[in-house]
Amino acid sequence: MSTHTSAAPRIRVLQDRLWDAVTDRDEHAAAAVVFAALDDGIDVETALLDVIAPVQERVGTEWAANRLSVAQEHAASAIAERVIAALAHHPAGRTTPRLGRVTVACVDQEWHVLPARLLAEVLALRGWQVDFLGAQVPTPHLIEHLHTNGADVVALSSSVPTRLPAAHAAITAVQAAGVPVLAGGAAFGPDGRYARRLGADAWEPDARSAARRVADGIPVPLPAVGRQQIDDLPHLADQEYTLVVRSRPQLVREVLSQLESRFPAAAAYTEQQREHTAQDIAHIVEHLGVALYTDDDELFTGFLGWTAGILEARQVPAASLGPVLDVLSTELKDFPRASRLLDRARTVLDALPPPAGHDPGASDDRTSPSAPHPGS
Structure with missing residues (x-):
């Protein structure tokens, strides 16, 4: 989309410098990179969309791969917002x-x-x-x-x-x-x-x-x-979306109550891990609800596939999602659209290749992976 194709290597250098600054949590260095680029002839729109935005996308990708912590991701995002605010007051960024x-x-x-x-x-x-x-x-x-x-x-x-x-x-x-x-x-x-x-x-x-x-x-x-x-969405007349969303607390409790019997590794979870697991289950139910709202299977199956990747990156077996889907399927067996979504999600989950060298009982003290979503 950029009109600065000829400057691509130059832009990449700026991205790398900004990446180093934000991952070092150095706000002044980040601002210096961007302001120096302006002094060197880069326009403000290019700085925003071709330098800052790709670096922030990389921050999200690195977080998803468990190479940045949540705190590091938040710090980088905060620095980006402050640099953008500074750009808005730069003489080059003022337009009547x-x-x-x-x-x-x-x-x-x-x-x-x-x-x-x-x-x-x-x-x-x-x-x-x-x-x-x-x-x-x-x-x-x-x-x-x-x-x-x-x-x-x-x-x-x-x-x-x-x-x-x-x-x-x-x-x-x-x-x-x-x-x-x-x-x-x-x-x-x-x-x-x-x-x-x-x-x-x-x-x-x-x-x-x-x-x-x-x-x-x-x-x-x-x-x-x-x-x-x-x-706009006549399928909402079946009330499945409303009923599932209203039942989220009960569904989360029911999944947690059955998790250890269906996934024995959960018995060794710490209190913090159980709390994170409850958050993950709640987000699964939330995405099930919004898939019912839009009547779109891919919204739910895509989220489950993405969540499986997030868990595996944190050494939490994606197989732990299977029991969650099983319990939800039992609890929502009288909901045709919800049952269809859960069946398709299970098919997607079962088709995922097992990670090489993975300990199926491994777990960690991860932060709940549900904050961003693919492409966010």
């Missing part, structure tokens, strides 16, 4: 607004703010008046902001698929206020399938294409008085 107004916000309960922040900065650089509302914006607050300040477009960001129901509520409410919605972020799928399914007016995979889409214009949606989420 001359176009329309765009509101950029993360959906309710979405804390992964970097993709939205990058879009907000790119839009501002291109001359838009941007209201950046930040992470986890409750829908009523977003609508109040629109009524008070107006907007030509609302750009909604979500990285974690379990936030899709909240995204759907926000999309519906914003459109009812007469403002089109541009959706973005990993939660909406690599091809934007969930953005379309939830009725967004547009979807784009990255900040550059999103900025172009805003510039091209997104038509104002037709009034949809009384429109409900079930109008």
